[in-house]
Amino acid sequence: MGEAVPLVVGVDGGGTSTRCLAATMDGEIVARGRAGGANPRSARDPGGNLIRALTEALAALPSPLSPAGVAGGVFGLAGSSESGRRQAGELARGAWRAAGLTGLPVVVPDIVVAFAGGTSAPDGGLLLSGTGAVAARMERRAIAHRYDGYGWLLGDKGSGFWIGRRAVQAALARLEGGGPPTVLTDRVLAALEDTPPGPDGRAAALRAEALIAAVYDHEPARLATLSPVVEAAAREGDPVALAILDEAARRLLATLEAVGPLGPGRPIVLAGSLLTGPTLVAERVRAALPGRDVSYSRDGAAGAAALALRAAWPGDGEDPRAEAAHRRLLAP
Known part of the structure; x- marks a missing residue:
């Protein structure tokens, strides 16, 4: 048997759905899986849904690709507190082991994979509104400052919930x-x-x-x-x-403003179903950002896979091959 083709896995665990994809090292998406929500704050079976999405994607790998080729993975999961991060890590590692994969995945906040799912740039801003809502200023693909994303009980202003x-x-x-x-x-x-x-x-x-x-x-x-x-x-x-949606848009824009100035030329990534779909909230938010470099993150799992690819290539994630693979993952 020949050597297994290297693959990476990206997982985006949201409040109402979990998306998983497997990709080759040059950014070609080869399999997908999907299940229910993976946010421990709002989903009843987050661990089970992570397992289902991951195993569905691995089962869909075309021949001759196999799970044995998975060289790494990134899970984007909600959880801003220390206890939340710890729980997210445990859920991701449990799903990884249940799928029979070796090594361990990297677990990052869902904000990080949403940003990487909308741009290959290292710096910029993110405004997300789906089940929950949050904004962040990103530097070197990490969170420099965030606002909201506190969950359904304490925040998520302007979200679907x-x-x-x-x-x-x-x-x-x-x-x-x-x-x-x-x-x-x-x-x-x-x-x-x-x-x-x-x-x-x-x-x-x-x-x-x-x-x-x-x-x-x-x-x-x-x-x-x-x-x-x-x-x-x-x-x-x-x-x-109409009044509810108008207020939702105003609150989302205030959330974005709260993370501070982004600097000239830096993109703003809009993410989540309310901001990437043909909604009235999206229209209102987009109209309030004239002249800005706005892009859309429609696939957080692709962003997670892009981060996994960047970690696999040399050069601290800035290898030209990693940049090309990232862009390919985000292509329509």
């Missing part, structure tokens, strides 16, 4: 007689109960109780799934939904 929670609050306010009319009153409960929106014969008090129960009966990250409901209502002109 934040939008979903505001939608639930607006629906409850209307049901209790203290809020303005909004289509969110019917649609939020229908979305959480997985039923078609329509006339609900229950009294307002019973509907409020049902809404509260639907929120607390599931993991917190599920509120982020209400973001498209708010988006649809806003595009139909619902003033409450």
Whole structure:
């Protein structure tokens, strides 16, 4: 048998989904895997989801490639506190061992792989809004200063979760007689109960109780799934939904501003589904950044793989071959 072809693995563990990919040393993506969320703060089985995404990608490797060729990997996982970093490291190492891989992966904050997934530049800024929300000023592909990303209970202002929670609050306010009319009153409960929106014969008090129960009966990250409901209502002109999205954009821009000036010529990477998709929040944020070098990070797993490639090449990650491989990973 010939020598195994060297591969690297990149993993991006988000609040609602985990993405994994395997790539060759020249930046060709050869396999992918996906599973549920891997953020210990909001997902119920983060370790199991990491294992599922990783093993799915390895099982999809085309012949003659095999897991034996994996020379290294980078996991981008949430966790800003010391205990969070320790837990993220344990989850990543457990998934690595469960997949039968040798050595150990490098574990970095999800912010780092999101930035590397949007640019090959070493310095710049990142604004991320998906399930959670955070901003960072990056220097040499490491976090120089960050703001927010505190999780659903303490922060994540302008995130999908934040939008979903505001939608639930607006629906409850209307049901209790203290809020303005909004289509969110019917649609939020229908979305959480997985039923078609329509006339609900229950009294307002019973509907409020049902809404509260639907929120607390599931993991917190599920509120982020209400973001498209708010988006649809806003595009139909619902003033409450529009106000929620306007405020989300303002809060995200304030979060970016809080990390300090980025310096001339440095890119701003927008990441997360709310800022990389065709959303009203993305439109508002992008319109507030005229003349800036803005790029989009649509695949944090590619950013993680790029960091793994840079670690494998000589020259402190700045080898021209590593730069070329990084750019290839980010190509559409």
